[in-house]
Amino acid sequence: MLKRPQAAIWLATQLLARTAICDRSHIDIHQVVMEYCMPLTAHRKKALRTLGHNLKPVVTIAGNGLSEGVREELDRALEDHELIKVKLMIANREERHQMVDTLCEQSSCELVQEIGKIALIYRAAQKPDIRKSNLLK
Secondary structure (H helix, E strand, O other), rough: OHHHHHHHHHHHHHHHOOOOOOOOOOOOOHHHHHHHOOOOOOHHHHHHHHHHHHOOOEEEOOOOOOHHHHHHHHHOOOOOOEEEEEEEEEOHHHHHHHHHHHHHHHOEEEEEEEEEEEEEEEOOOOOOOOOOOOOOO
8 A cells, every 4th residue: 555655756757757748847755745745735725625615424423433434435435535434323423523533543644624513524545546536527
C-alpha cells in the first residue's frame, strides 16, 4: 500500500506523462507532493466543501461503531471517490465527535466539514479513477 507522499509522486508523474505533448513547465512536482502530503489549507477545504455540497452520504455508522465491515467500506469509498460524506447515526454529540476523530485517524483521512450528523471527509486516492472520483469530474 502506497503512503501519501508516494501517491503524490505517482500522481505527479502521471500528470507529467499525460502532458508529454503539451508544455510541462506549468506542473510543479514539489507543489503536487506538498498538496497531497500536507494538511488541508483553509482555501483547499473551502473548495472541497463546495464540491461536497451536493454529495449524498456513502457510508453510515450506527450503534455498532467502526466495525471491520464499516472500515472496509470506508476505505473502498475513499479510494474510489476521494471525497465522501459519512452519516453518523449517534445521538450524543460528544460521541459523534469522538467517532469522527477515530474514523479520520484510523482511515488516514482528513475532516473537511462536520455539520450535525454528517461528516465530509477527504483522502487522496493512490490511483485516482476519473470515472469514480468526485474531484476529477
